[in-house]
Amino acid sequence: MSGKLNTKKYVVGVDLGGTTVSIALFNRNLDMKKHVVVPTEAAKGIDYILTKISKCISGLIEEEQIIKSDLSGIGFGSPGPLNTDKGIVFSSPNLKGWKNVPVKKLMEKKTGIPVYLENDANAAALGEWRKGSGKGVKNMLFVTLGTGVGGGLVLNGRLFHGKNDAAGEIGHVVLFPDGIKCNCGNHGCIEMYSSATGIVRRTKEALKTGIKSTLSQHDANFTSKDVHQAALKRDKLACRIMEDTGKYLGIVFSSISHLLDLDMIVIGGNVSNAGKMLLDPIRKEFLLRTMYPARNVKIAKASLGPDAGVIGAACTVLERLGK
Amino acid sequence: MSGKLNTKKYVVGVDLGGTTVSIALFNRNLDMKKHVVVPTEAAKGIDYILTKISKCISGLIEEEQIIKSDLSGIGFGSPGPLNTDKGIVFSSPNLKGWKNVPVKKLMEKKTGIPVYLENDANAAALGEWRKGSGKGVKNMLFVTLGTGVGGGLVLNGRLFHGKNDAAGEIGHVVLFPDGIKCNCGNHGCIEMYSSATGIVRRTKEALKTGIKSTLSQHDANFTSKDVHQAALKRDKLACRIMEDTGKYLGIVFSSISHLLDLDMIVIGGNVSNAGKMLLDPIRKEFLLRTMYPARNVKIAKASLGPDAGVIGAACTVLERLGK
Numbered sequence: 001m002s003g004k005l006n007t008k009k010y011v012v013g014v015d016l017g018g019t020t021v022s023i024a025l026f027n028r029n030l031d032m033k034k035h036v037v038v039p040t041e042a043a044k045g046i047d048y049i050l051t052k053i054s055k056c057i058s059g060l061i062e063e064e065q066i067i068k069s070d071l072s073g074i075g076f077g078s079p080g081p082l083n084t085d086k087g088i089v090f091s092s093p094n095l096k097g098w099k100n101v102p103v104k105k106l107m108e109k110k111t112g113i114p115v116y117l118e119n120d121a122n123a124a125a126l127g128e129w130r131k132g133s134g135k136g137v138k139n140m141l142f143v144t145l146g147t148g149v150g151g152g153l154v155l156n157g158r159l160f161h162g163k164n165d166a167a168g169e170i171g172h173v174v175l176f177p178d179g180i181k182c183n184c185g186n187h188g189c190i191e192m193y194s195s196a197t198g199i200v201r202r203t204k205e206a207l208k209t210g211i212k213s214t215l216s217q218h219d220a221n222f223t224s225k226d227v228h229q230a231a232l233k234r235d236k237l238a239c240r241i242m243e244d245t246g247k248y249l250g251i252v253f254s255s256i257s258h259l260l261d262l263d264m265i266v267i268g269g270n271v272s273n274a275g276k277m278l279l280d281p282i283r284k285e286f287l288l289r290t291m292y293p294a295r296n297v298k299i300a301k302a303s304l305g306p307d308a309g310v311i312g313a314a315c316t317v318l319e320r321l322g323k
Numbered sequence: 324m325s326g327k328l329n330t331k332k333y334v335v336g337v338d339l340g341g342t343t344v345s346i347a348l349f350n351r352n353l354d355m356k357k358h359v360v361v362p363t364e365a366a367k368g369i370d371y372i373l374t375k376i377s378k379c380i381s382g383l384i385e386e387e388q389i390i391k392s393d394l395s396g397i398g399f400g401s402p403g404p405l406n407t408d409k410g411i412v413f414s415s416p417n418l419k420g421w422k423n424v425p426v427k428k429l430m431e432k433k434t435g436i437p438v439y440l441e442n443d444a445n446a447a448a449l450g451e452w453r454k455g456s457g458k459g460v461k462n463m464l465f466v467t468l469g470t471g472v473g474g475g476l477v478l479n480g481r482l483f484h485g486k487n488d489a490a491g492e493i494g495h496v497v498l499f500p501d502g503i504k505c506n507c508g509n510h511g512c513i514e515m516y517s518s519a520t521g522i523v524r525r526t527k528e529a530l531k532t533g534i535k536s537t538l539s540q541h542d543a544n545f546t547s548k549d550v551h552q553a554a555l556k557r558d559k560l561a562c563r564i565m566e567d568t569g570k571y572l573g574i575v576f577s578s579i580s581h582l583l584d585l586d587m588i589v590i591g592g593n594v595s596n597a598g599k600m601l602l603d604p605i606r607k608e609f610l611l612r613t614m615y616p617a618r619n620v621k622i623a624k625a626s627l628g629p630d631a632g633v634i635g636a637a638c639t640v641l642e643r644l645g646k
Binding site: 011029063079138139153158160161162163165166167169170171172173174175176180184185186187240251252254255256258259260261262282288289290291292293294296297 | 336404416454462476478481483484485486487488489490491492493494495496497498499500509510517541575577578579581582583584585586611612613614615616617619620
C-alpha cells in the first residue's frame with residue numbers, strides 16, 4: 001500500500017483571487033477529490049494569505065489520509081503580471097501590497113512541496129484544454145468574459161507563454177481604433193465592449209439617449225446578468241446589446257483565426273453564461289468575416305465553470321513536468 | 324574528399340512566384356553559393372514549370388561540382404493554400420490551373436531529392452528568422468507589405484503552422500470593422516490599407532477630393548513607391564498617407580503583441596523600403612497603445628530583401644530535419 005502511495009498520484013491546485021482562494025486536491029487524472037474555498041482577506045498581508053493557503057493544503061492532505069510525498073506539486077494560479085520560471089508575482093491590481101512576491105519560494109518553504117506558478121487566465125485555459133471543452137485539440141484560444149476580458153493560448157499542444165509570460169491578453173486586442181479609452185491607455189480594446197463592465201456601460205449609454213427598456217426600471221447598479229435576463233424576456237435594447245457583444249467578439253475572433261489558424265475558441269467567464277444568445281451572434285459574425293480554412297474553427301462555451309481556475313492550476317503541475 | 328562530400332552539406336531553395344522562380348544552392352550554413360532566376364511562364368502548365376525548376380537544380384549542382392547525394396533536400400516555397408505534410412498545393416491565384424498539385428511527389432520524382440513544401444510567406448519568415456533581422460529571437464512575427472499583406476510566425480523557436488498550414492494571415496486582421504470590403508469578403512482588413520495597393524487606393528481617393536499634391540501630376544498608374552518618393556520631397560498628402568500606413572500597422576501590431584507577447588516584429592516587402600518614414604509612425608502608434616511588457620517588442624525592417632523567399636525555402640529543409 002505504501003508503495004502505491006509513493007507513486008506521486010496527487011496534485012494540488014490553488015486559484016488565488018482578489019476575494020476568494022480556491023484550493024483543491026486532485027488525483028493524477030485530475031479528478032477533484034477535496035475542495036475548499038476561503039476568503040482572501042488581502043488586507044491582512046501576504047504572509048497571512050500564504051500561511052492560510054498552506055494550512056488548507058495540509059488539511060486536505062490529512063482529510064484524504066495521504067502524505068506530502070504523494071504530491072507531484074502545487075499549481076498556483078495568480079493574477080499577474082508574473083514570471084513563471086522564477087515564480088514571482090510582480091504586482092496585482094486586486095491584491096494590495098503585492099509587489100515582486102516570490103510566491104514559489106515562499107510557498108515551497110511553507111509546504112515543503114514543489115510549487116509551479118501560473119497566470120490565472122493561462123491556468124484556466126490549461127484547465128479547459130486538459131479537462132474541459134478544448135480537450136484533445138492542438139491549437140486553442142481560451143477567452144474569459146468577466147469584469148475584464150482575459151485569455152490564454154494553447155499552441156501546438158502546449159500553453160503558450162510568450163516572451164514575458166504575458167501572452168493571451170486578448171482583452172487588449174483593438175476592436176475600434178478610435179473607440180473609447182481603456183484602463184490600459186489604449187483606445188477601443190475589446191475589453192471595453194464585450195466584458196460584463198462593457199455590457200453595462202453600453203446599456204447605460206443607450207438608456208441615456210431615451211431608448212425604452214425594462215432595464216430603465218432597474219437601479220443604477222444593474223449587472224450584465226440583468227441585461228441577459230432582460231434579453232431572455234425579449235427586451236429590445238437588451239437583445240441588441242447582447243447581439244452586439246457577440247458581434248464584437250466575432251470580429252476579434254476572425255482576426256485571431258486568420259493569424260493563428262486555430263482548432264477551437266473556448267469562451268468562459270460569467271458573461272458566457274448567456275450561452276446561445278452570445279454564441280449565435282459570435283458565430284454569425286465570425287463566418288461572415290473569415291476565410292477558408294480559418295473559418296473551420298470550433299467556437300464553444302467553456303465547460304468547467306468557476307472551477308476552471310483551480311483545475312487549471314493543478315494542470316500546471318503536469319504541464320511543467322511534461323506530462 | 325569524397326567522405327566530406329557525402330556529409331550532405333548542401334541545401335536547395337526554390338521560391339515559386341507568379342512571374343519568376345528563384346532557385347539557389349546553399350551550403351549548410353545557408354550561405355548562397357549559386358543563384359538563378361527564371362520566368363515562371365505559368366501558362367505553359369505545371370509539368371513545364373516543375374521540369375524547368377528541376378533542370379535548373381541539376382545545373383546548379385553541376386556548376387558547383389557536387390553530386391545529388393550531397394544535398395539534404397529541396398525547400399520549395401509556393402503561394403498557398405497548401406498542405407506542408409502531404410506536399411500538395413491546393414490552389415494559387417497567380418498560378419493558373421494549379422489545383423491540388425502534389426508538388427512534393429512530382430518534384431521528388433523529377434529530382435530524386437527529398438522535397439519540403441512551405442507557404443512562401445512562411446518561408447520568408449523562416450529566412451528572416453534564421454539569417455535575417457530576427458536571428459536568434461524566440462517569438463517573431465514577419466510581415467510582408469507588397470500587393471497584399473502576408474506574414475508568418477515563429478513561436479517558441481519554430482515556424483508556427485496552425486491547424487491547416489494557414490497561420491500568419493496577418494493581412495486579414497481587421498483594422499476597421501466597418502471599413503471597405505476586402506477581396507476575402509471581410510471588411511476593413513489591414514491589407515486594404517497598408518499594402519502597396521492600399522497606399523495607392525487611399526492616395527487616389529484623397530486626390531479625388533481635390534487635395535493638392537505633386538502626385539496629381541502623375542498618370543493614373545502611379546505606385547506606392549511614387550507616394551514614398553513624393554513624401555521624401557515633402558509632399559503633404561504623400562507624407563500623411565505614409566504616416567497613416569504606419570499608424571494602421573502600429574494598431575494591428577499592438578493587438579498582436581498583447582495576444583502573443585513577441586520578441587520581435589520584422590517588416591519586409593516592397594513597402595518596407597520606405598524605411599524610417601514607415602517605421603517611425605509604426606513605433607509611435609504602437610507605443611501609444613501597448614502595455615508593458617508587450618510594448619518591449621522590437622520592430623525592425625527585414626534585412627534579406629527579395630532573397631528572403633529563396634533563403635527561407637532553403638531554411639525549410641533544416642527546419643523539417645529539426646536542425
